[in-house]
Amino acid sequence: MSTEKSHFVTGNAARVAAHRSQHVRIDVSVLPRTADAVDELASQFSTSRAVVVRSLLRFALTNRNWKVQGLLWVDEVSK
Structure with a gap:
């Protein structure tokens, strides 16, 4: 039996x-x-990673006017 998770959705259609x-x-x-x-x-x-990400997004969208103030930083990747 494979330990790899299935990528198929199961449950009530x-x-x-x-x-x-x-x-x-x-x-x-x-x-x-x-x-x-x-x-x-x-x-x-x-809790799960998904719950944390949803909470962070909600917080960011409700506590800052991104359209007016813009972004403060960009992730930089070292080469």
Whole structure:
């Protein structure tokens, strides 16, 4: 038996369709140190990485007028 997780969605098709009609997936690449910080928060609060990322996004969008103030920094990758 393979230990690799399946990439197929399982469960009630109607429930899955309802979820997908109300939610959007966003794929994002981050630096390892950013992922480490998210994982540390998830561990600290006994929750998942996804919950931490959703919370951080909500916080960022509600506490800053990004359209007016712009971004303050850009992740720099060392070459």
